[in-house]
Amino acid sequence: VHQDIDSAMPHDLINSKPVIAAIKEFFGSSQLSQFMDQTNPLSELTHKRRLSALGPGGLSRERAGFEVRDVHASHYGRICPIETPEGPNIGLISSLATYARINEYGFIESPYKKVENGRVIDHFRVIRIGDGPFKLGQIITGDELEAANAKLKRGHKKRVEAEPHAWFLTAWEEERYIIAQANAKVDQKGLLADERVIARAGGDFVTIERERIDYMDISPMQLVSVAAALIPFLEHDDANRALMGSNMQRQAVPLLRSEAPIVGTGLEYIVASDSGAVVQCKRGGIVDSVDSERVIVRVEGEDVETGESKEFGADIYQLTKFRRSNQNTCVTQKPTVEEGARVRKGDVLADGSSTDYGELALGRNVLVAFMPWRGYNFEDAILVSEKLVKEDFYTSIHIEEFEIEARDTKLGPEEITRDIPNVSESALKDLDDSGIIRIGATVAPGDILVGKVTPKGETQLTPEEKLLRAIFGEKAGDVRDASLKVPPGIEGTVVDVKIFSRKGVEKDERAQEIEAGEVARLEKNIKDQVRILSEERNKKINDLLVGTKVTAAVSSRGGDKLLKRGEKITTSVLEALTRQEVVKLPISDKKLLKTVDGVYRRTDSYVEVLHKVNEERIALLQKGDELPPGVIKLVKVYVAMKRKLQVGDKMAGRHGNKGVISQVLAEEDMPYLPDGTPVEIVLNPLGVPSRMNVGQILETHLGWAGRKLSRHFATAVFDGANEEQLKALLDEAGLPSSGKTKLYDGMSGAPFEQEVTVGYIYMLKLSHLVDDKIHARSIGPYSLITQQPLGGKAQFGGQRFGEMEVWALEAYGAAYTLQELLTVKSDDVEGRSRIYEALVKGEVPEDPGLPESFNVLVRELQSLCLDVELMQT
Template identity: 60%
Template structure:
C-alpha cells in the first residue's frame, strides 16, 4: 500500500506550537488598527518582555534607559508611558534586522573627506570601530566635507575631528527616530517628554469623515501612508479604463505586460469595513478615467489619507487666549462651525451579535412575532424578524426579534379562561430581542445569518 506523507510525519506538535504562539503568546497581539500610523507602528514594535525576556518588576533603570547603541536602531522618543517605559520600543526609520537578529542602521561611506553614494548597514558592534559624521555636516557641490573640524561620533562619544578621519556619515537626520516621531514637525524644538506624548497620541487619532493633509508636514507622510498599505498603489503603469466607487480598471502599458496575459489590472476597493478598533476602513478612488499611471502611483485613498498622504487631523486656525475660563489648563473650545462642517466627525462600525440557543424549556426562536410590541416597532424587520439593511436605527430599536420560552407560571382564573377559549400558548414566551444600546444610533450596513451548516444569507 502506498505511503502517504501523514503516515511518516506527525503534524500535531507543529500545529500545536503554531497555535500556541499565535493564540497564547504575549508577543502575538491583536493589531492596533485605529489608523494607518498605529498599524505601522504596532508592526515595528520592539519588546524586551515576553517569553525569554524580562519582566516589568525585574527590569531596572539601566535596561529602560536610552543607550548610545540605540542611535539609528531604536527610537529614543517613542515608548509607552507607565510600567512598560523603555521596555517596549519602536524601530527607527531606516533600521533593519540582520540575519543574526541584530538591528542594523545605514551609513554613507566616506573616503578622504569625499562622501560617496555607497551605503553600508552596520550593527552596534561594527559601528564602534568607525568615526561617523552627522547627517547635517556641510558638504560642497561635489559632496566633499567642508571646514577644518567635523562634528562626528566615535565609540559612542561626540567628537570634533579632521575630515580625513571620517569614515562614514549618517544617511538622514531622521534616522534616529521612529515613524511616529518623524511625523512631528520641528521635533528638534520640542521637550523630549512632550515629544514622546505627541508621537504616542498620533496613534490614537480616529479617521475623520473628510481627511485633510497637513499644511505643515515633515515629508514622511506620503511614505508612511503607502507603506502602511491603506492606500491602493498601481502595480504596473497604464491608463485608467473604467472607474466607479468600488473598483478601478487599468489598461496596462504594452511594455509592462508579458506575452499571453490580459493586459488589464483590476483593483477592488474596500468599502465600509470594520477595523479591529471599530473604526471605518474605506477606500475611495482619486484618479479619473483616462489618467496615465506609473508603477507605484497612488490610485485610491484609504482611512486617514488625503491624496496619498497621511492625514490624521484637520488644518485649524488656533488662537492662544483665555476665553471666560472655558479653556482653563488643557481644555479647548471649538467653534460651532467646526461642528457644523463635520470637521471632526468620524464613522464607527459596530458588530452586534444575537444567538438563538436551545434552553431547558425549549428552543429560542428568531421571529417577527414578539409579545407586547406595537407594529411600528416592528416595521423595519423582515418577515423572519431581522432588520433590513439600510435601516436607520435609534436607541432601543429592535434589530433582531427573539423570543425565549418561559417556565410555566401560575395562571390567574381570567388567563385560564382565555386559554381555555382560545387554546393559545402565546404568553409563555418572553421578549429577548437584540436592541440598539442606549446612546448609540446609526445605519445598518450588513446582516449575516449563520446556521450550524455555515453561513446562509437567505435561509431566513
Template identity: 45%
Template sequence: QANPLAELTHKRTLSALGPGGLRRERAGFEVRDVHHSHYGRICPIETPEGPNIGLIGRLAAYGRVNRYGFIETPYRRVIHRLSIDDEALIGHDVAEDIVDPETGETIVEAGQAVAQKHIKAIKTAGVEEVDVKPFVTDEIVYMSADEEDHFTIAQANARLDGRRQFTETRISARRNQKFIFSNAKRIDFMDVAPRQIVGVSASLIPFLEHDDANRALMGSNMQRQAVPLLRPDVPIVSTGMEEEAALNSGQVVIAREDGEVVSVTGDSIVVIGENGPLHYALRKYQRSNQSTCVDQQPIVVRGQKVRVGQVLADSSSTRGGELALGQDVVVAFLSWEGGNYEDAILVSEELVRNDKFTSVHIEKHEVEARDTRLGPEEITYDIPNVSEDALKDLDERGIIRVGADVQEQNILVGKITPKGEKELTPEEKLLRAIFGDKAREVKDSSLRLPHGARGKVVDVQVFTRQHDRDLPAGVETMVRVSIAQRRKISEGDKMAGRHGNKGVVSRIMPVEDMPFLADGTPVDIVLNPLGVPSRMNVGQILETHMGRACAGFGRQIEDALDAYRRTHKLDELKKSLTHVYGDDKTVAGLKDDEVVELGT
C-alpha cells in the same frame, strides 16, 4: 487599527518583555534608558508612558533586522582613496601633491581637481592609487551596533560641496559611544538622513528638534490615537514622511502595474495593463478593531494613465496618498475669559457646522439563537406584544434591512425564547399532542439598540450551523448587525497637536464671540499661551508661524520645494546641453518642455 499610523507602528513594535525577556516589576532604570547603541535602530522618543516605559519601543525609520536577529541601520560610505583607473577620480581634489619620482615635477597640486589630461602623467609616474579629498558616495552599508563602534561616522547634515566633498574642517561626528569633532580625513561613514535616529511616528512631527523629549513622546503616541475624520487635511507643514507612512500602512490601494483606468465605481477600480484587466476591490464602511470606519475612495478617473506604485484609492486618514490625521485650522494662543484655563480648548461653532472634526464610528451588535432546555430560540418577524410600527424596518426573517436609520431601543433582530412552564397534567399533554404547541408561551428577547446609540445600518451578516461549523456549541444561528454613527466634536472631547499639546474642549463658542485676525478672519481654536513655556514644546509655535505663511501662499511648502528642485534640475540640464551643443543662445531660447525633450 484606529488609523493607518497605528496599524503601521504596531507592526514595528519591539518588546523586552515576554518569554526569555524581562519582567516589568524587576526591570530597573538601566534597561529602560536610551543607550548609544539605539542610534538609528530603536526610536529614543516613542515608548509607552506607563509601567512599560523603555521596555517597549519602536523600530527606527530606516532600521532593519538582519538574519542573525540584530538590528542594523544604513550609512553612506566615505571614500579617501581612488584607483587611477576609476572614472570617479576625474573632478575630485587630491589630498596631497602628486610628484613624478623621476623629474621631481608636481603633476597635480594638493587641493587641485584631477582632469583627464593628468591621468596619463599619473600612470607614467607609477602611481596606482590617489589620495583624494574625502567625499561621500551613494553606496549604502548596513551595520549593527557592535560593527559601527570601530568607525567614525559623520552626522547627516554635515556640509558638502557639489562634488560631495566635506567643506568644513571640524565635522560633528561620533565614534565608540562618544560625540566628537573630527576632520574629514578620519571620517569613515555618514548618516543617511537626520530622521534616521527616530521612528515613523516621531518623524511625522515638524520641528521635532525644538520640542522637549517628554512632549515629543506624547505627540508621537497621540498621533496613533487620532480618530479618522470625514474629510481630513494633509498638514500644510509636513515633514515628507506622510506619503511613506500612508504607502507602507497597507491601507491605500496601489497600482500593481502600469496601465490605463477603464472603470471607476464606488467599490472597485479596473485598470488595463499589458497582461489584461486588473480589478481592485475597495473596502467600504468596514469596521476596524477600534470601531473606527475604514472606507476607501478612488482618487483616479476613467482614462487616466497610472504607473506601478501609484496610489489609486485613499483610505480613512489619508488624502492624495498622504497621511492626513487631522485638520488645518486657524489657532490663536490667547487667554480668553478663563475658557481655556488649565489646558482647556475653546472651539468655534464653525468647525462643528462644517463637520471639520466629525468622524464615523461603526459598532457591531450580535444576537445568538440557542437551543435551550425548554426548546430552540427562534429569529422571527412574529414578536408578541410589539406594534407594527416597531417592525417596519425588519424583513420577513425578522432582521433589520441595510440602510435603515435606527434610534435607541429600536429592534435590530426579532427573537423569541420559550418561557419556563409548570408541569403539565396528562390531559394537557394529550391536548398539546393533538393541537400542536402553538399555545406555548414565548417571551420577547429581541436584539435592541442600546441606550444613547443611533446611526445607520451598513451591514448585516447571518451565520447558521449548516454553513458555519465554527459557531459556539449550542448556537444554531448568529446575526451580526453593523451600525455606522456620525459623531461631531463636542464638549469633553480630547484634542491634541503633534507636539504633545493636548487638551479638552471646554466650550463650543459662537463664531461672533471668537477673537479675529486683523483682516476679520475669525479664529477656529483658542489655546492657552501658558501651555507652551513650561512644557518646552516650542515646535508648535514654529509650526503655527510656518503654517500661517504657507496658508498665505495658498499652497504647501512642499510644493514650493518640489518646484525649486525641478527648476534646479532644469538648470543643470540646460548647462549639460550647452556643453553638448556649444551654443548658449540655442538652449536659452527653448521652453522648459522643449529643454526636457531635447535632453531625453
C-alpha cells in the same frame, strides 16, 4: 504499522498536532500576539514595528529597573528614543527606528554611507547588467557606474541599472568606527566641506578631522521612529512632549473629510502607502471605469527589452466601503483617479481613511490664536468655533458591531424570527420577514435589531395565563423574548448585516438575498474583465493584420464578398469574420497568422482561469459557515454613527499640546483678524513656555505663510526650516514677520491690548470621545456578594463613592446625604425596594436598614472563628 515507504503519505510519517497546537497557543494566548491597533493607518504601521522587552523570555514590569528602560548609545538609528508609552511600560516597549532592519540573527542594524579620506562614496547594487562588465547583485561605487554607463552610451549599448546601496552595521560593529552626522556639509565632489566634523565615536560625540571619518549617517531622521518623524520642528520640542506627540498621533480618529497638513515632514506619502491604507496600482495602464465601489484599470505593460506591449487584461480594484476597524473607526476608500487617466505601477488609485491624495492626513489645518479668552482655555482647555462643527471639520464616523446567535438548547432550538411575544407592531416596523433589521434603518437605544425567541421551561400556569392560553392558543407562553436590542448611548444607521448559517441548515430569505447580491457583484466583475480582454485582443489583432494584403478573395459566411485579391485588410472586415476565418485568412506571412492564433489562445486561457476562479468564489459563498458547536445561526449587525465635535472631546496637536474642548463658541463671537476673518480655535499661550514645545509656534507661523502662498512645506526632522527662512516666507506672503497681529474681540468689537500669535496649526481629534465616556444609571445590575451596584460603563454600573468622597461629605457634615449614599443607594437590599415604594405612594421613606456589606463582614469574621452577633438595644 510497517508501510511501504513509496506509498507512505506525509501524515503517516509526521504527527502535525503538536505543531498546530504550538501555533494556536502562540497566536491565541501569547503576550506578544496582540489585537491590532487600527485607529488610523499610522497606529497600524507603528504597532507592526513595535519592540518589546516583556513577554516569554523577557523582563517583567516589576523587575525592570531604571537602567533597562533608559536610552542607551547603541539605540542610535535602531530603537527610537522618543516613542515609548508613559506609565509602567516606559522604556520596555519601544519602536523600531525609521531605517533600521533586523538581520538574520535577530539583531537590529542601521544603515550608513562609506567615507574614505574625507570623501563620501555612494555605492550601488546592480539590478540589470545590460551590456556592462558587472555581475548581477554586485556592489559598485557611483564613479564606477557613471564611467561604465558613459562608455556604453558611446557604443550605443544597453545601460547598467543599479539601485542605491547602504552598509548596515550592528551596535558592536558600529563601536569600532567613527561616524559623521547626516547633515554634515558636503561639496559637489562629495568631500566633507569642514576640516573638522562632529561625529560619534564609541557612543560619545566628538569633533574630529574629516580624514578619520569611516561612515556617515544616511538621513537625519534615522534616529527616530516613524511616528516621531512625522512631527515637524521636532528638534524644537522637549523630549517628554515629543513622546506625547508621537503617541497621540496614533490615537487620531479618521475624519469624514481628511486634509493633508500644510506643514509636514515629507514622510506622509511614504507612511500612507506603506500602511496599506491607500489602493496602489499593481500594473500600469489606463483607467477604464471608476465608481464609488471599484476602479478598473486596462493593463498596458511594456516589455523592457523590445518595448512591445506584452501584457493585456484588466485589474479590478474593489474598494472597501464603511468597514469597521478593531477600534470601531470607519475604514472606507474613495477613488482619486478619473476615467481615461494613465496610471503607472505604484500610483495611488484610491484614498483610504486618514489619507488625502495618497498623503497621511490625521487631522485638519485650523486658524489658531494663542491667547486667553474669558477663562475658557484655563489649564489646557480649548475654545473652538462653531464653524468647525457646522462645516464638519472634525466629524468622524464610528461603526459598532452587535451580534446574536441562535443556539440549540435542551428545551429546543432558539429561533430568529419576527414573531416575538408581547411586542408592539411599531417596535417591529424595521424588521424584515426573517426578523432582521433592514439596512438604512435609523435606530435608537432600546430598538430591536434582531428578533429572537427562546423556548421557556414548563412552569405551573396561573389562572390568568390559563385563560390567555384558552383564548389565544398554545404559542403565547412557550417562548420568551431574547432579542438583540440597541444598548444605551448608541444612535445611528444600520449599514450592514451579515448572516452565518451552519452547514446543512437551510438559509433564510435574508441570507439568500445577501448571497445573491455577492454573486451578482462577482458576475459583474468577471463580465467587465472578459469585455476588456476581448477588446484588447481585437485591438491587438487589428494592429497585426490591418493593412496586410490578401492573396485570394475573402467572403463572409453569408457569401458576401468582403475583399478582392490584393486588397488590404480593414477593421470592418475583421469585425465581420469569425475567429476560425481570421486564423485562415489568405495572406503570404504564415508566421503572422500563427501570432494571431497565439493571441486568441492566450486570451482564451485567461478567460478560462477567470471563470474557474469565479466559480470557486461562488461555491465558497454558497457553502455553509463553520460555527461553534451548538450554534445554528449567527447574525451580525453594524450600526454607523456620525460623531460631531462637542464639549468634552479631546484634541491635540503634533507636539504633545493636548486639551479638552471647553466651549463651542458662535463664529461671530470668536476673536477676528483685522480683515474680519474669525479664528477657528483659541489655545492658551501658557501651554507653551513650561512645556518647552516651541515647535507648535514655528508650525503656526509656517502654516500661516503656507496657507497665504497656497504652498505645502516638508520640514524634515532635524533638518527643518530655520528662523530666517520663516521670516522670509512670512514677508513673501505679505504677513507680519513676527507672526503676530492685532486681534479684535468678537463680542465687543474692541481690539485686544497686545498683538497675538496667529497662524495655521494641524490639530487632531483623538479617540477619547465624550460620547464613549458619558454614562448614567438609575437601576441596574448588582454584585451577588456585596449587593452593591457593579462598576463601569460596560456593566451598566454605578459611580463608586469611595473612602475619600465619604471624608468630603463628613467634612461638610452632610449626614443624611451620606446615610442615603451608603445604604439605600448602595447595598441596603430591603431599604432599596421600600424607598421606591414610598416614593411611588408619595409617603415619607422609612429609616434605612442594615447594609449588606455589614453581613459580609460578619460572615468573614465567622470564617476566622470569631462569632459576632448583632445585639438589639
